[in-house]
Amino acid sequence: MFVPYAISWNLTSRCNLNCGHCYIDAGGRMDGGSAELSTAECLDIVSQIADVNSGAVLILTGGEPLARKDIYEIAAHGALLGLMVVVGTNGTLLNSDTVARLKEAGVTGIGVSIDSLDSKKHDDFRGMPGALAKSMEGISIARDAGLGVQVQTTPMKNNLDEIPLIAEWAHRMGARVFNLFFLVCTGRGEEMADISPDEYERVLKWAAKERDSFPGMMIRPKCAPHFKRILHQENPDNHLLKTYIAACRAGTHYARITPEGKMTPCPYMDNVAGDLKTDKFSEVWENSEVLTRYRTPEYGGKCGLCQYRLLCGGCRARALATVGDDMGEDQWCVYEPLGQEEAIVNVDTQAKFGVEEKESVKWSEDALEVMEKIPFFARKIVKLGVEKRAVEDGLELITPEVIRKAAPSPVMFDRVKKMGNSADTADKTKIPWDDEALARVENAPEFVRPGIKKLMPKRARERGKDRITTEFLTEIRDESMMLATRRMKSLGFSELKMDAWNEAKEKFKKSPDKQKVIDKISGFLGNRPEKNSAIIEKFGSFFSDDTGEKLGWTEDARARLDKAPSFARPMAKKAIEGYARKNGFKYVTEEAVEGAMADMPFGQMGK
Structure with missing residues (x-):
C-alpha cells in the first residue's frame, strides 16, 4: 500500500556555493567526495528503485548535483527505466552545454533556488557574489531548452514581504511550480532563527489565497502540511484536497538517500532506515522499522489531539528538530485543538492510509x-x-x-x-479579418497574396490575437522586412539595393521555385512608378542595427530594456526574447516587451 512516489537523492555534499541554511552542511568545495557512492553503486540503486516503482519521481540533488561528472549517466539510466528524473540545483552551473546534456539524458525538469530578487540579499545568503545573475541565466537557458522549471524559495524574515514579487517573477519566467521550502533548522541551518508560527501561517494563507492567480504555475508549500488544514478551513471541498497526498509523506511515499548511500525518511531527518551499500532498496522500504513507524503514526502533544492529524499531521522533521521526538507536536502550527477531536477523513486521507476498494x-x-x-x-x-x-x-x-x-x-x-498525443492539437479556428486589413492584402501583388493570407492567421494564433487588424498586418510586415534585411546583410550589402535580388537568386540556384519568386519580387519592385519612402526609411533603420544579436530589437524596445534595473537587465533580456520566440515574433518589438514584462516585479520599464 505504501509506495515510494518520490525519492530525493543527495548525490554529493560538494557545492560551489555556501548557503546559510544547507541541511547537509555542503558547500565551499567542488572536489573530494571520496565517501560518496560510486557510479556503479548509483546505477544499481536506480535500478532497485525502478524495480519497486518504475513511475517514481527521482530527484537528483546535492550539494550541487552538477559537481558529479556522472550525473548525466545516472539520470539517463533512471529515465531509461521509466523514472521521472528531475534535478535540484542552485542554477549557477547551468549553461547551454550542461542543459543540453541533461535534456539528452532524459531529465524532465529542474528546480532552482531564488531567495530574493535583490542580488545583494540573495548572493549574501548563498555565499557567492553574482549567484543571483547566474541562477537567473541558468533558469532562462533551461526553460528555453524545454525543461520544466520550478523556482524554490525559502521563506525567511528578510524576504517574507518579497515572496509575492518572487512568485510574479517566477510566473513571468515560465516556471511551472513555485515551491515554498519552509526551513527546518538542521545542518548548517540549525543555528538560524526560523520565522515565527504566525509568520508561517501568514505565508501559507497567502499561498492558499493566490494559488489560482498564476495560470500555468502551481504554488506548492513544502515541509508545510498545515497547508492542508488551511485549505480545509477555507473550503472542505477544495479540489486541492483531492490532489495532494495527505500529511507529511516522509517514510510513507517519500524518502531520502544520502551521498554515502544511507536512507532516511526525509532530507531533514538523520534517523537511518538502512544502508544501500549493503541493503536492498526494496528491503529497506518495506521492512525498516524507521520507515514503518510513519505508516501507523501515533502523534504526541497537540498533533495527537487535532482533528487534522490525518490530513496534516505536522512536519515530523520539525518535531524531531525542535522537541527531539519525531512523533511529537509541530510547534510551528498555530492551531490549538479543543481536547481530543475526531479525525477528519476524506479521499485524500483514504488514499494515503487505506480505503476499501469499490468492487461494484x-x-x-x-x-x-x-x-x-x-x-x-x-x-x-x-x-x-x-x-x-x-x-x-x-x-x-x-x-x-x-x-x-x-x-x-x-x-x-x-x-x-x-498528454502523450503526437497529433497536432493546435486551434484551427478561423481568424476574422478587419475590412481595412483585407483591403491592404488585396492591394498587394497577386503573387504574394496567398502567402500573406496563410501566414497572418498562423501568426495571430501564435500571439493570441482574435482578429487580424491593419496594425497587426503592419507588425508582421515589419518583421518580414527585418528578416529580409538580415539576409541582405549576410550577402554583404550595407544598404537597400536591387543588386541584392541577383545575389539572392544566385544563392538559390538549386531551387527553381525560389528563383521564380525572386524574379517576381524584383520585377515588381523595378517596375513601380514611384518609390515608397516610408518603406525605404524603415529598411534603412534595420540596416543600421549593428548589435549582431540573433534576435533583433527595435529602437523603442531597446530603450525600454535599458530602463530596467541593471541587475535584472540580462535576465529580462533573455525572458523577453524567450517570450518573443515562443509567441512567434521574428524580432523584439515594444509589443513583445509589453507582453513579456508587464507583470514582472521590474516590469514597468519606463513607459
Whole structure:
C-alpha cells in the first residue's frame, strides 16, 4: 500500500556555493567526495528503485548535483527505466552545454533556488557574489531548452514581504511550480532563527489565497502540511484536497538517500532506515522499522489531539528538530485543538492510509487509458475521487466523461487526455479579418497574396490575437522586412539595393521555385512608378542595427530594456526574447516587451 512516489537523492555534499541554511552542511568545495557512492553503486540503486516503482519521481540533488561528472549517466539510466528524473540545483552551473546534456539524458525538469530578487540579499545568503545573475541565466537557458522549471524559495524574515514579487517573477519566467521550502533548522541551518508560527501561517494563507492567480504555475508549500488544514478551513471541498497526498509523506511515499548511500525518511531527518551499500532498496522500504513507524503514526502533544492529524499531521522533521521526538507536536502550527477531536477523513486521507476498494464500479478501456496518463504519484487519489463520484451518481461504469466530471476542472482533464498525443492539437479556428486589413492584402501583388493570407492567421494564433487588424498586418510586415534585411546583410550589402535580388537568386540556384519568386519580387519592385519612402526609411533603420544579436530589437524596445534595473537587465533580456520566440515574433518589438514584462516585479520599464 505504501509506495515510494518520490525519492530525493543527495548525490554529493560538494557545492560551489555556501548557503546559510544547507541541511547537509555542503558547500565551499567542488572536489573530494571520496565517501560518496560510486557510479556503479548509483546505477544499481536506480535500478532497485525502478524495480519497486518504475513511475517514481527521482530527484537528483546535492550539494550541487552538477559537481558529479556522472550525473548525466545516472539520470539517463533512471529515465531509461521509466523514472521521472528531475534535478535540484542552485542554477549557477547551468549553461547551454550542461542543459543540453541533461535534456539528452532524459531529465524532465529542474528546480532552482531564488531567495530574493535583490542580488545583494540573495548572493549574501548563498555565499557567492553574482549567484543571483547566474541562477537567473541558468533558469532562462533551461526553460528555453524545454525543461520544466520550478523556482524554490525559502521563506525567511528578510524576504517574507518579497515572496509575492518572487512568485510574479517566477510566473513571468515560465516556471511551472513555485515551491515554498519552509526551513527546518538542521545542518548548517540549525543555528538560524526560523520565522515565527504566525509568520508561517501568514505565508501559507497567502499561498492558499493566490494559488489560482498564476495560470500555468502551481504554488506548492513544502515541509508545510498545515497547508492542508488551511485549505480545509477555507473550503472542505477544495479540489486541492483531492490532489495532494495527505500529511507529511516522509517514510510513507517519500524518502531520502544520502551521498554515502544511507536512507532516511526525509532530507531533514538523520534517523537511518538502512544502508544501500549493503541493503536492498526494496528491503529497506518495506521492512525498516524507521520507515514503518510513519505508516501507523501515533502523534504526541497537540498533533495527537487535532482533528487534522490525518490530513496534516505536522512536519515530523520539525518535531524531531525542535522537541527531539519525531512523533511529537509541530510547534510551528498555530492551531490549538479543543481536547481530543475526531479525525477528519476524506479521499485524500483514504488514499494515503487505506480505503476499501469499490468492487461494484467498473472502468471502461478508454477510461483506463486516461488514467495511465496521470502521473503515478497522483493516480490513486484520482482513482478514489472518480469512483466516489461514480457511486454518488449511481453509475456502474466509469468512462472518460465520468473522469471529466470528477476532475477539479474540465481544463485539467483535457490536458491529461492530450498528454502523450503526437497529433497536432493546435486551434484551427478561423481568424476574422478587419475590412481595412483585407483591403491592404488585396492591394498587394497577386503573387504574394496567398502567402500573406496563410501566414497572418498562423501568426495571430501564435500571439493570441482574435482578429487580424491593419496594425497587426503592419507588425508582421515589419518583421518580414527585418528578416529580409538580415539576409541582405549576410550577402554583404550595407544598404537597400536591387543588386541584392541577383545575389539572392544566385544563392538559390538549386531551387527553381525560389528563383521564380525572386524574379517576381524584383520585377515588381523595378517596375513601380514611384518609390515608397516610408518603406525605404524603415529598411534603412534595420540596416543600421549593428548589435549582431540573433534576435533583433527595435529602437523603442531597446530603450525600454535599458530602463530596467541593471541587475535584472540580462535576465529580462533573455525572458523577453524567450517570450518573443515562443509567441512567434521574428524580432523584439515594444509589443513583445509589453507582453513579456508587464507583470514582472521590474516590469514597468519606463513607459
